[in-house]
Amino acid sequence: MSNKQVWKPSDELIHTCNLSRFAKTIGFEPPNYTQLHEWSVKNKTDFWQNVWNFTEILGDRGDLVLQHEDSFVKSTWFPNARLNFAENLLRRFDDDVAIVSVTELGSRTEVTFSDLRKKVAQFAGALSERGVQSGDRVAAYLPNVVETIIAMLGTASIGAVWSSSSPDFGFQGAFDRFSQIAPKVLIVCDGYTYNGKEFNVSQNSNLLAQNIPSIEHVITLNFLSNDEDDFDAIYRRPESSWKFQRFPFNHPLYVMYSSGTTGRPKCIVHGAGGTLIQHMKEHQLHVNLAAGSKIFFYTTCGWMMWHWLVSALASKSTIVLFEGSAFWPHPNTLIQMIETENINVFGAGAKYYSALEKARVKPKEECDLASLESMQSTGSPLAPESFDFVYRDVKNSVQMASISGGTDLISCFALGIPWLPVHRGELQGPGLGMAVNVFDENGDPIRSKKGELVCTETFPTKPIGFWNDPDDQKFRSAYFDKFPSVWAHGDFAEINEATGGLIIHGRSDAVLNPSGFRIGTAEIYRQVEAMTEITEALCIGQDWNNDVRVVLFVVVAPEFEFSTELTSPIKQRIRKNASPRHVPSKVIAVPEIPRTRSGKIAELAVREVVHGREIDNTSALANPDCLAQFRDLPELQID
Incomplete structure (x- = not known):
């Protein structure tokens, strides 16, 4: 099997990208990615220790990288390390723009790094005043706006655990999630807009507060009106000295939820350190983010891509948010933001690209896309025809990176690689440190044949567990029942022997x-x-x-x-x-x-x-x- 090459990196990109700088620190020269990837998997403790150093994570690393290496389930990364997730995302103090927030109705908000840091401190103080302590849960029923990020970082900064749902979930959907984790604080909104219409969710917000007995405090954000809300009061809090407390590497950061339709959603717990180091690896080595980069991903705060996007702050990049419909008031709504916001990295679900083509949009004829360096696609397999559309009608010099992972690992198994060409219909290759393979039904590796996507070695964003699963029974059943000590991801996939690229053919259970x-x-x-x-x-x-x-x-x-x-x-x-x-x-x-x-x-x-x-x-x-x-x-x- 051979899929057409549709893009290749320039010599300049190969030699100046972050991946090359990192490779040289460990004695590798570009662009032999296969060799570097094999080393990163076989020498995983050395690799992740070098990632910590290269990304300059703020914290105390400790001298032990991996404990219980022989057990995928019990393996523990950086068991003696201590850090604060929010401190790492708030490492910039200057007046450059940290976040741009845009809504479908045309409103636009900017927050600088210095102002973001100040507001997060104010929110953290407000949570502490309400009795929130390390390990307590804070649940958010909020749109994709600046205040949501401020609330998340304020929560993480004091060691509390964040869990969010977008307000398009009805009461039952949000209740089925939040009621399982017993939050102390609930943050809600009055509503959201979609396709130019207002949707008031105040009743859902009230029902959540009334029906989850653990909730002691409710914080309200007015999105549909300009009326005074709790965030306004919090932002009037006087500034005070603020020092980040550092927590264990595997301290819980997020509770996320499976999207299945059988039974209540599984509550997947991700740790602060694993999320941070994996996201920084992906952003810097695979997406090539740096200080001054601008990244956008079309998502809600109920999808893991929101968490992935927000982590780009740790690489000193500017993130761009959008709340609303991607196709309102016209199909070019998001594409035009590339020009108006000078976006370098643009991401959306695979369905967005096919819908854009069916809407007969020709972005390269309608927008100035000079700033655009790469496009990201995820959520489902990106069709070969969507690759054709991007290179024909969007920009022929852009890196089209189809990426794949999931809520289960809050990151990617396979994604873009600045050293390698892009082949039509394929993901470029596995992420560094990720022992990705495809097995047949007997558990044997196969090439250029379809089988089960697996990961054979532990990685830092392996969940620290499922909520209310003390003996890890649900966790083991979810990923390790198919092959002993091997993570079976549930994707029906194929590795192209000729290119090394990965093709996702759908879900295994479908x-x-x-x-x-x-x-x-x-x-x-x-x-x-x-x-x-x-x-x-x-x-x-x-x-x-x-x-x-x-x-x-x-x-x-x-x-x-x-x-x-x-x-x-x-x-x-x-x-x-x-x-x-x-x-x-x-x-x-x-x-x-x-x-x-x-x-x-x-x-x-x-x-x-x-x-x-x-x-x-x-x-x-x-x-x-x-x-x-x-x-x-x-x-x-x-x-």
Whole structure:
């Protein structure tokens, strides 16, 4: 298999990037990434110790890098180290801009590094006055604005644990998450806007405060109005001397939640030190951030990419926030920010890029993209056609970095690499220090064949555990049941032997298995969604006649109508560009596809509904009402 090369780094980038500076400190010369990566995995303690030194983490490292190295589950990184996460993100004192916050309604706010530090100190003081101590939980039901970052950093600075949900979650969704961790403080908003419309969530905020008995204090942010709120009062607090207390490397920082639809969300606990060192490694060595860089990612504070974005402050970079719809008031809303904010690194979910192409947007003709150096994509596999779109219609000299990881590790297994070319449809390669591989069902490594994405060695952002899981039973079951002592991530993937790149074919638990032939759903999506007639698609395997048949649901573009005349070209395209085995037995038009709140297609939820089973946790979905359209379909009761 050979995918077309669509970008290669310049000699100047190779020799001046942070990755090269780091490599030289340990005796490697660019651009042999395979050699450097192999060293980083085989010598992981030396590697991560060098990352600490190179990124200049503020703290006491201690002399021990890794404890219980032989046990993935029990392994402990930097057991004697002490640091403060917020101190590392607030290391700049100057009056350059730290955060730019933009909303879909056109408001824009800037906060300097010095002002950010001051406001975080004020918020930390307000939490301490309310009795918040190290280890207490602070839950936030907030939009993606500056105040949310201030609240998070204030929480982290005193050793309390942060957990956030975006306000588009209903009461039940937020309650199912926050009630499990017993927060002492709840931070809420009055509402948010989307597609130019206001959504008042004051009732949800009140219900959360009333129904979670552990909550002792509520702090309110007015987003929809200019009325005085608790943040205004906090910012009037007098300045006082403030010293960061340093906590153990594995002190809990974040509680995050799985986005599955079976049962209540799992509460995943991430440590301060692991999050910091991994994010700084990724930002500096893989994304090439530095002081003065500007990075943007389209996210909400309920998705791990928000946490990843905010950590860029530790690399002295400026972060750009956006609250609202990416396509309101027009499809170019986010792209125009590259020009107006001089953004260097632009990130969004894979679906955004395909939607931009379907909207017939030609960014290079409509915006000045001179500042843009790299684009990031995640959330789902980036289709090969989206690579074509970026290099044809956005900028042919940009590094298009498809990245993959997840909430489980609050970071990436594979991502961009400044030394290597980009190949159409591929992630460039594994992250340094990440022992990424693809196994067959017997647990043997395979190349240029599809299998299970795994990580065979421990890494610093391995969760420190699940909440309310004292014997690690849920934690072990989530990642280590498939292969002993090997992290099975749940992605159906392939390593291209020719390029070293990684291809994600979809989720392992959503793999289609007609007549025993394993098919990744992304292989079908990339064919169907390239058609102008189709805006979205979702594929499942339906149990039928002691086998599995492939069923494809499609959302037809407004200017077209679904008919048998459309079914034929869909099947023909799949047959020609994938294989006859990929061709669906049924193609059914639906008005809407269910997605999780982070934008991922909810294949498992649809599969459950089609088979007549109940969904335990619809609050994980952004649009749960549309599941009803998949129930008891007559087309699925016949051959």
